[in-house]
Amino acid sequence: MTRTRIMQAAKTGLAVAIAWMLAPYLPGVADNYPYYAPLGAIVAMYPTLMGSMKNAAQTLGSLAVAIALAGAVIIFSSPSVLTMSLAVGLGALIAATGWFGANREYIPVTVLFVLIIGGPDADDYSLGYLEQATLGIVVGLLVNLLIFPALTHNAVDQQLSNFRRVLADHLADIAEALAESWPPERDGWASAKDSLVAVSRQVREAVLLADESRKANPRARRYRRDVKADYDELAALENVTFHVRDITDVLTGAVWGTPIKVQLRPELRPALSEALAATAAVLRDWNSEDARSASHSAATDALAALTAEIDDRKDTASATTMGASAAISMDLARILAALNERIEHAQALNAEAAE
Known part of the structure; x- marks a missing residue:
């Protein structure tokens, strides 16, 4: 256990707490999904600032791709075993390209979340998910930037x-x-x-x-x-x-x-x-x-x-x-x-x- 790792753990806990406190204040349907804000904060808490920004961008990109895939199922068809399997398979194929780094697994998982958990309210769920995750990521980046950004x-x-x-x-x-x-x-x-x-x-x-x-x-x-x-x-x-x-x-x-x-x-x-x-x-x-x-x-x-x-x-x-x-x-x-x-x-x- 080094001082840098202890500091990073403390900053992660602080970012999660701030994101959780701010989550209910987002307007619209986002306040129905406050638990995604702390998740976004954790994602953004990388050991380096550059790594945090890269990780954040890849996470938001993977969420956007997943929501687009789930949206295509809802717009052009309806959720079923076949359409969900196709959407998840396509998401896994996109994830395999490596464009989204370690966050590539968010793509097929988010597709399932939107289609299964969102259900008939998939549009509201997608918007709330994306907004809360973005809030958490912003909080995580600010905490990482303002509180002793790590130099190793x-x-x-x-x-x-x-x-x-x-x-x-x-x-x-x-x-x-x-x-x-x-x-x-x-x-x-x-x-x-x-x-x-x-x-x-x-x-x-x-x-x-x-x-x-x-x-x-x-x-x-x-x-x-x-x-x-x-x-x-x-x-x-x-x-x-x-x-x-x-x-x-x-x-x-x-x-x-x-x-x-x-x-x-x-x-x-x-x-x-x-x-x-x-x-x-x-x-x-x-x-x-x-x-x-x-x-x-x-x-x-x-x-x-x-x-x-x-x-x-x-x-x-x-x-x-x-x-x-x-x-x-x-x-x-x-x-x-x-x-x-x-x-x-x-x-x-x-x-x-x-x-």
């Missing part, structure tokens, strides 16, 4: 930090496995690579939500954020993830022969372990500029030592036995290159700010 920037920082920690822990586990007896007794590092994709997906969703949360949001003018930098940071970490997974696959091939059987020279394991542990330290020290730069330099030195040792031994070993170490070395080089690009970007921004 902090969630992005937390998710990116967690992503780096997970990657660092994974590399550190591999480094420890290489330093232990061979083959390693622990195998958690091999299966954990699949969780990296799930973490990456969560971070991407957080970045997309933060990007959407600033659109049409008056608070975004005060709390500015370089969302492009977040996307670049995410892209760099996704690139790191690809190479970490590749390192894991190479080592599982060396231990268990899957997915591809490879050979790893035992005398290279200490250098590989040191290079992996040093790379993990770069990710772990990321939030401190000085520690991050020092860790990156240390990782670069460790990689250089690993590469030199591979070069020294390549004349005394076959290409097959050196292939695994060379592949891991190349993956580490690409990881450090991706991270170095982000370090240089941060240093350039700091230099601009200092000027």
Whole structure:
């Protein structure tokens, strides 16, 4: 339970209460259907303002389409099993286009409501339904706009930090496995690579939500954020993830022969372990500029030592036995290159700010 979610829940409850209190004051037949106003308020309470407006527009569009389908049944025929089935089926077909997003299911349901609940008063029911739902949506949008419209920037920082920690822990586990007896007794590092994709997906969703949360949001003018930098940071970490997974696959091939059987020279394991542990330290020290730069330099030195040792031994070993170490070395080089690009970007921004 985060503060943002608690605030959103409180705002939803407030919007429902306001919509319910205002519903009886609508003129005409609308006051006969006050329960649709709170429903409209709930629909409009999306975590972001832009999402709320999009959701509201899709909801009103789906209701309008459904009322038009039900109206066609009443005008050109009469409600029966056949005509209702045709109208509902056509509504489901329109909903399947995806034009109305998550609210597409309102179309066939509303068709049934108008024809079954509305019955002989379907025109009044349709008008009242649409008016009350619109009232609730307007209330929901105003509450979302006026009461601390959500900015999810902090969630992005937390998710990116967690992503780096997970990657660092994974590399550190591999480094420890290489330093232990061979083959390693622990195998958690091999299966954990699949969780990296799930973490990456969560971070991407957080970045997309933060990007959407600033659109049409008056608070975004005060709390500015370089969302492009977040996307670049995410892209760099996704690139790191690809190479970490590749390192894991190479080592599982060396231990268990899957997915591809490879050979790893035992005398290279200490250098590989040191290079992996040093790379993990770069990710772990990321939030401190000085520690991050020092860790990156240390990782670069460790990689250089690993590469030199591979070069020294390549004349005394076959290409097959050196292939695994060379592949891991190349993956580490690409990881450090991706991270170095982000370090240089941060240093350039700091230099601009200092000027």
